[in-house]
Amino acid sequence: MSVIDNLPPLREVIASHQLSARKSLGQNFLLDLNLTAKIARQAGDLSGCDVLEIGPGPGGLTRGLLSEGARRVLAIEKDQRCLPALDQIAQAYPGQLTIINGDALEIDPLAHLTPPIRIAANLPYNVGTELLVRWLTPKEWPPFWQSLTLMFQREVAERIVAQPGSKAYGRLALLAQWRADAKIALSLPPGAFTPPPKVSSAVVHLTALEKPRFEADAATLSRVVAAAFNQRRKMLRASLKSAAPDIEDHLNAAGIPPTERAEQVSLEAFCALARSIKNHS
């Protein structure tokens, strides 16, 4: 449910706080509050949830998350020029918005969050991919978050949801889909942003599964998938030669023809391969 917050339009916020976009910080802002509310709705039912937002900038998505009913938002922003604009939002939603000025790659947000926790962000793409990999590879599963709703370059979004047999299929797809449901929730043209980036974007929504889709040791699976896709054009009996002695036996045990290429192998088969290797190590 949307609420009216009496905050000024984002173009006015940007002008009054002189928030000219900085390329070095990957700043491409969303100024259409209908769109930011729509993105916030992709994050699921926010009532009763704390939301971690990385890179709020002038606060378009922050406002969307709060107007769509988030219990609390913790926003981590590197650019201190954005803080006055974010403070204004905090005043419109007393007690619901906490702002931390810093680098999301260096801050542990957990001390400030109470479960259930969802994560939402429109981030520079390089930071987004690094955080996604971190959020998908915690020591314990299930992770501290229930869902991730993240903006990516369209090409990266396609790599996250890719299926076997496609060019986009690889480590990111396997990592994401092993322990989460992943879908593209929205596609956005460059013109949705100010200034417009060179490429199209997409919002990816990931929901954490209670347990991995197929049993496997995380480190072994990661090592096998990395080796297989590092030489994705080679047959697996060659690309995985150093992954385990008797690799052909393991491939056969997992039901994978040793002449197959990584691109054709399903997540289930990669997990079976990882189990076979782990059981004999």
Ligand code: SAM
């Ligand atoms: N969420 C806002 C929106 O949708 O309009 C801004 C999006 S802009 C693509 C990315 C934001 O992330 C910028 O405000 C930038 O300053 C911030 N940022 C970049 N690197 C960051 C980092 N390492 N930690 C936290 N914020 C970062």
